[in-house]
Amino acid sequence: MSLTTHSSQDRVFTILGIETSCDETAAAVIRLCGDKTEVLSSIIDSQIARHAPFGGVVPEIAARAHVDSIDGVIAAAMTAAGLRYSELDGIAATAGPGLVGGVMVGLSAGKAMSLGLNLPLMAVNHLEGHAVSARLEADVPYPFLLLLTSGGHCQLLEVRGIGQCLRLGTTIDDAAGEAFDKIAKTLGLAYPGGPALEQLAVGGDPDRYPLPRALLGRDGCDFSFSGLKTAAARIAITLSEDPQRRDLAAGVQAAIARQLAERTERAMLQYGQGLTSGDKRFVVAGGVAANRVVRAALQAACAKHGFSFAAPALRYCTDNAAMIALAGAERLRLGLIDGLDVAARPRWPLDAAAALDQPIHKLSRKGAKA
Ligand code: KG4
Ligand code: ZN
Numbered sequence: 162m163s164l165t166t167h168s169s170q171d172r173v174f175t176i177l178g179i180e181t182s183c184d185e186t187a188a189a190v191i192r193l194c195g196d197k198t199e200v201l202s203s204i205i206d207s208q209i210a211r212h213a214p215f216g217g218v219v220p221e222i223a224a225r226a227h228v229d230s231i232d233g234v235i236a237a238a239m240t241a242a243g244l245r246y247s248e249l250d251g252i253a254a255t256a257g258p259g260l261v262g263g264v265m266v267g268l269s270a271g272k273a274m275s276l277g278l279n280l281p282l283m284a285v286n287h288l289e290g291h292a293v294s295a296r297l298e299a300d301v302p303y304p305f306l307l308l309l310t311s312g313g314h315c316q317l318l319e320v321r322g323i324g325q326c327l328r329l330g331t332t333i334d335d336a337a338g339e340a341f342d343k344i345a346k347t348l349g350l351a352y353p354g355g356p357a358l359e360q361l362a363v364g365g366d367p368d369r370y371p372l373p374r375a376l377l378g379r380d381g382c383d384f385s386f387s388g389l390k391t392a393a394a395r396i397a398i399t400l401s402e403d404p405q406r407r408d409l410a411a412g413v414q415a416a417i418a419r420q421l422a423e424r425t426e427r428a429m430l431q432y433g434q435g436l437t438s439g440d441k442r443f444v445v446a447g448g449v450a451a452n453r454v455v456r457a458a459l460q461a462a463c464a465k466h467g468f469s470f471a472a473p474a475l476r477y478c479t480d481n482a483a484m485i486a487l488a489g490a491e492r493l494r495l496g497l498i499d500g501l502d503v504a505a506r507p508r509w510p511l512d513a514a515a516a517l518d519q520p521i522h523k524l525s526r527k528g529a530k531a
Contacts, residue, residue, distance in 0.1 A: 169494050170195055174250050176493065177238065177274070178486025181227045181267030182259025182287045183312070184208040184218045187482035188231075188238035190249075191297070193490035198297055202241035203476070203483040206230045213352050217342070224262030231270050238482070246278055253489020256284035256499075257506030258313070264505040272501050283489035284499040288511045290484035291446040292320050293491065294473040297483055301444060301471045306432045308425050308459065311447030312338035312353070315421075317382045317428040318511060320444075323491045328512035329428045330382025337417050337449045340386035344413050347397040348406055358410050359452050365404075365411025370396050372416045382428045389416055414454050421449075422458035429466040443468040451478040 173194045180187040189203040208226045212218050239246065254271025257264050268284065275282035291309050295301045304321045306329075315332040335343070338355055345354020350361060373392050375385040393413050400406050425443070433441050443463050449455055450472050463470040477484060492498070510516035 174490040176486045176490040178482040179254040179267040180482040180485045181263045182255045185480045186230045188235045189482035190242035191486040200483045202238045204238045220260045227263045227266040251281040251493045253283040255287045257509040261507040281498040283492045284503040285485045285488045289488045294446045294477045294484040295444045295471045305442035308445045310337045310449040315384045326511040328515040332384040334387035344393045347394040362410035362414045365407035367411040367415035369408035370412045418455045418458040422462045426462045441468040444471045448479045
């Protein structure tokens with residue numbers, strides 16, 4: 162006979178999340194109970210205008226901007242949630258990977274609040290935030306196959322649960338978002354380039370310019386975008402008319418979507434072995450998941466291989482603090498709490514063993530990158 166107990170699964174966790182790893186100062190309050198998540202507030206103070214003149218994120222400017230706005234953003238998140246600080250159960254702050262000056266600002270704010278309010282602190286891996294982001298508004302149980310594609314990362318992961326990720330593949334050079342941003346820059350588009358390139362590509366002919374198809378048909382689930390970046394830049398400098406620029410943008414977008422889908426299909430074959438159709442779940446997350454052509458290519462891959470498709474709402478694809486709060490809530494539920502001595506980490510792979518075993522980037526003093 163089994164006894165019914167009120168496990169931590171039934172408890173309500175109201176968590177403040179803080180995110181400062183790149184160019185968004187964000188704070189959010191979420192409430193987790195069982196499988197249900199409610200986003201009570203999600204405030205994002207974007208620094209895009211401050212970095213746009215430089216064509217990319219300037220770390221020093223980012224860190225100072227986070228210092229300027231962190232207190233106001235946290236206060237705004239609490240006001241929008243309609244809660245007093247005493248009604249929180251914990252504080253979750255991004256502790257890496259990212260621009261370490263910015264990470265330190267948010268993590269320090271989280272530590273101060275944890276100490277002052279006597280609340281548990283959860284130091285969250287930003288990538289784990291992206292990994293759970295589809296669970297903010299949809300019922301996506303573990304385990305699932307994840308394509309995490311953002312400005313800094315491009316990885317295929319088997320997500321078995323919080324803190325349990327197995328890397329199936331990663332980029333051997335640039336991330337997909339980085340390729341979007343850099344190619345957009347050569348096309349004279351404003352930062353951040355991904356959304357601008359998607360807009361320019363509307364109505365363009367993706368087959369007008371021949372572009373490299375890196376790794377297509379090759380074994381494994383790794384990615385490579387640097388060849389595409391160089392080829393597109395070479396063509397871009399020869400173009401001044403809009404129809405041609407539109408066609409190149411469409412070609413680049415299609416090439417990135419094609420590679421993401423092709424590598425994902427390989428991961429599906431590997432991951433899906435022995436799984437029943439109901440257990441074949443696929444999630445795409447990260448800024449590039451906001452791209453409609455990319456989404457369509459991945460949805461087609463899911464249909465072909467019998468996987469269900471989930472992606473966060475557009476506002477939770479790019480950086481936000483709601484996903485950090487949810488990762489923190491899931492951590493707290495498992496008793497995974499951090500001490501005030503936890504350090505900000507510029508590098509922090511989700512699958513540390515794979516990153517050390519097969520380092521894609523040269524190992525440095527700071528450790529494996531992804
Ligand atoms: O997840 P995210 O906000 O930050 C990182 O953790 O990197 O992702 C930002 C990246 C940028 O490279 C941006 O250009 C790209 O996501 N991105 C897009 C789109 N929206 C954002 N790329 C292509 N199409 C989009 N609609
Ligand atoms: Zn991100």
